Each structure stands twice: as structure tokens, then as C-alpha cells.
Amino acid sequence: xxxxxxxxxxxxxxxxxxxxxxxxxxxxxxxxxxxxxxxxxxxxxxxxxxxxxxxxxxxxxxxxxxxxxxxxxxxxxxxxxxxxxxxxxxxxxxxxxxxxxxxxxxxxxxxxxxxxxxxxxxxxxxxxxxxxxxxxxxxxxxxxxxxxxxxxxxxxxxxxxxxxxx
Amino acid sequence: xxxxxxxxxxxxxxxxxxxxxxxxxxxxxxxxxxxxxxxxxxxxxxxxxxxxxxxxxxxxxxxxxxxxxxxxxxxxxxxxxxxxxxxxxxxxxxxxxxxxxxxxxxxxxxxxxxxxxxxxxxxxxxxxxxxxxxxxxxxxxxxxxxxxxxxxxxxxxxxxxxxxxxxxxxxxxxxxxxxxxxxxxxxxxxxxxxxxxxxxx
Numbered sequence: 001x002x003x004x005x006x007x008x009x010x011x012x013x014x015x016x017x018x019x020x021x022x023x024x025x026x027x028x029x030x031x032x033x034x035x036x037x038x039x040x041x042x043x044x045x046x047x048x049x050x051x052x053x054x055x056x057x058x059x060x061x062x063x064x065x066x067x068x069x070x071x072x073x074x075x076x077x078x079x080x081x082x083x084x085x086x087x088x089x090x091x092x093x094x095x096x097x098x099x100x101x102x103x104x105x106x107x108x109x110x111x112x113x114x115x116x117x118x119x120x121x122x123x124x125x126x127x128x129x130x131x132x133x134x135x136x137x138x139x140x141x142x143x144x145x146x147x148x149x150x151x152x153x154x155x156x157x158x159x160x161x162x163x164x165x166x
Numbered sequence: 167x168x169x170x171x172x173x174x175x176x177x178x179x180x181x182x183x184x185x186x187x188x189x190x191x192x193x194x195x196x197x198x199x200x201x202x203x204x205x206x207x208x209x210x211x212x213x214x215x216x217x218x219x220x221x222x223x224x225x226x227x228x229x230x231x232x233x234x235x236x237x238x239x240x241x242x243x244x245x246x247x248x249x250x251x252x253x254x255x256x257x258x259x260x261x262x263x264x265x266x267x268x269x270x271x272x273x274x275x276x277x278x279x280x281x282x283x284x285x286x287x288x289x290x291x292x293x294x295x296x297x298x299x300x301x302x303x304x305x306x307x308x309x310x311x312x313x314x315x316x317x318x319x320x321x322x323x324x325x326x327x328x329x330x331x332x333x334x335x336x337x338x339x340x341x342x343x344x345x346x347x348x349x350x351x352x353x354x355x356x357x358x359x360x361x362x363x364x365x366x367x
Contacts (some may be wrong), residue, residue, distance in 0.1 A: 002211070002363060006184035031360070032218060061310050063320050065252025074252030076316050103306070105286040106220045111356055115220075115286045117308050117322070129252065131308020131322035137282055166189045166218065166360040 005165040006034075012159045017042060020146035021153065023161045028108050028139055030163030035102040035143060039157030041094050044125075046151040048086025050102065051144045052114065052134050056081045062132035064118075068125065082148065083132040086120045096156070097123040107140040114140060185212075185363045192357040196224050200353065202361045203337040209295035213366030215335075217289040220358045223273035223342040225351035230311030231319035232275045233343040234287060235267040235350070238294075238301060240337060242266040244330040247347070251323035254316060262346045268327040269347040270340075271307030276354050284357065285309030294335035301335055303327040 007030065012021050026033065051060075058079040065074040077084065086100050103117040118130035134140075145159065187208065190200045205215075223232040237245075247269040249260040262269060271287030287307035293299050305325040311317045340359060342351040 002185040002187050002208075004182040004184070005186045005362070031358075061316055061320075063252055063254060063308070063310060063316065063322050065250070065257040065322060067257070072257045074255060074257040076254035076320060078314060078316050103286070103288055105218055105288075106284070106358060109220075109356075112220070112282045112284055113312070115284060115308060115310060117286060117288065117306050119306060129306065129322050129324060131286075131310060131320075133283060133310040135312075164184075164218070164362075165186050166358065 003165060007163045009161045009163050014153055014155050014157045017152040017154050019152050020144055021159045022142060022144040024142040026141050026143070026161070027163070031106060031108055031166035032164040033104040033107040033140060034162040034164060036160045036162070037100040037145065037158070038096065039098050040096045040154040041098065041147065041151040042154060043151050044094050045149055047148050048100070049082040049146055049148045050085045051082045053138055053141050055136065059135045060132060061135065062130055064128060064130040066126050066128040083134065084130055085118050085145065086128070093122045093124045095124060104140055110137050110139055112137060183365050187361045187363050189358065189360040192353050192355055194355050196352045196354045198352050199339050199341045200359045201337055201339040205338065206334055206336045208363055209334060211365065212363030213293065214364040215291040215294050216362040216364060217338070218360045218362070219271065219287040219289065219340065220284045221273040221287070221342065222284045222354040222357050223275045223344065223351055224354045225275055225342060225344050227275060227344055229319050229344070230275055230277060230317045231285065231309040231321060232273050233269055233347050234271045234273050235341050235343045235347045236270050237267050237339045238329050238335050238337065239333060240339065241331065245327065247325060247327045249323050249325050251321050253318060253321050264347050267341065267347060268303060268329060270303060270305045270325055270327060272309035272321060272323060273342055274309045274311065281312035283310065283312045291335065297332050297334050300332055301329040
């Protein structure tokens, strides 16, 4: 019997600028987690990153590709203290043109590293896709999104967490 | 209903719009393939389908990131695939000449030392039950090896595929693969494949 899923778990709408947003105490009742984001940055020199479970050790690996309209690119990083998410060549914009989805499959598995997918787009700047690996078999209990170059997410930004059963 | 790649609208799905149909968890010994069958029974319920996959390839080849392919209705003909993918240092496009199955994403191989890593894919199958259309597929996939500096085959990829057949989709079979999708291989234990239905208006 099919089971309705894709359950909204939390939505954060900023009433003031924030340097980061976090989803904490994520329940272990869903196999996958999806985060959907729409925001403006305080400036244009920015790079959005993700940390899981409050882990700031060198446990993050990623590979990405990007296009700006005038250039394409791809690169990788290893043993970082967070994973790349929003943009790589020019980064998110300071207007509400930044959208991003993060797909954490088997987020609650304790027999796997966490490999997850990111699609980021800034209609004004670049489109971008990332595959990341969090080198831990711990289940995902918290997700933190922040800008590593010190920008803030502006008032009105929305970040929504969904759980998907499997 | 427009489906942004791999997810529903940011406002969240209406209750019952996105439904889990079936999950296959690969057990000890692995699996030569994974099949979702009797899908014709859902033709009146869903407009689109989505597969969410976490997969490891059992192939013993000297690469760390391999492939995953699918077939509809057991057919081994009339497929085309295209890919845009990013490795370390280059973004490239790729279109295999393969027509016997459709390439839809990456898996991690079962090489020794690969560790507890798996490839992940979100595969959208659009209008699978429309008998006036060929079946189109899009996928976002990624797989990273377990090396401390990441090997050259770790990648993120966007796939598009078409099955040039207007038959309604009655079954979907997924296989591990390598050699640009031309050689089929098994999935290992703890791989997982979940099928979802997405309702139309």
C-alpha cells in the first residue's frame, strides 16, 4: 500500500539577518532528508557551506561542477571541515535569486558514510551541482548551513526541512 | 505539474501527493538487479515516478566509481543517455552509444578499501504511463570514493535519458554497470532502491 511521505519537519524564515541556520534534533524516523532553501546574501563575495552533527573536523569531501554563462568548471576538495553547497565560481547573490536543495539519502543509516547531493542556482550568477561525502557512519541529527566568507542570510530567507520515508 | 529536479516545490508537497510505493533493500549476497514490477496498476494514481537509490557496485574492476543503468519493461533496445558531469578539474559531457539500457547514475565499486561509501541518485521518470509519449528520465547522481584525496573518478553528474517506446511503463529494472554502461554487474548488500509515485492535478 503506497504511503504518503515527503513530510515537512521544520521551516526557518528569518526575521533578521543570520550568519547561519541550523536544523537540530532531527528525528530518526525518515530515511532521507531534503532541505530546500531560498535566500539573499548580505554581499556577493560568498560561499555557502554545510556541516553535519556539529562536526567541524576534517571529515568532508566533495566534487562539483558549475556554469556561469561565460565559464564552466569542476573541482574537488578533501578532508575539509565543512562541505561546499552554494556556488563555486561567483557564489550566491545578494538578491533573492539563490535557491538550493540538499538531498541526504540514507541519512539515518549507521552502516554508511553520508553521500549527499546539492543543486544550487542563482539566476543572476551561476548554476552548480555538488556531490559530497561526510565520512561518518553516524546518522544525521543536525544540519547547519552557513557562509564561510562571513556573509549573512538576509531577512525573509527560508530554509525548509523535509523527511522522506523509504 | 512541473517538478523541479529531484524535489517538489519549496512550499512542500500537498498531503498524499508524493507517495512511497516500494523499497528494495539488497541483502547478504547482493543482487544481480532490482526490479519494480506491476507498475501498470499505478497508471491511474500517479503522473510521474521517482527512484531514490543508494548503491554500491559489486564489480571487481580497478575503478572506484562505476555506473548504474535501467531498463523499462525488460526491453534491451531503444535507449539513449546524455550526461553532464564534474570530476576534479573538468566538467565534461558524455553520450554513450549504448542503446540496450539507459545510463542513469553512479555507483561506488566494491574495491578493497572503498569503505562504507555508496553512490546516490535521484531519478525522475516523467509521464511513464502516457502511451502517446516516449519515456523521458532525468537524474542527479554522485559518488565519491573513500580515498583521502579523492580519486579521479569521483564525480557529480546530471543525466537525461529517453526510451524510444510509447508503451506504458510496467516495470523498471536497475543494474550495476561499468564500461560506459555496457557491462552489467551486481549490486552489493546494503544498497537501497525506493520507488515513489507523484500525483498529477
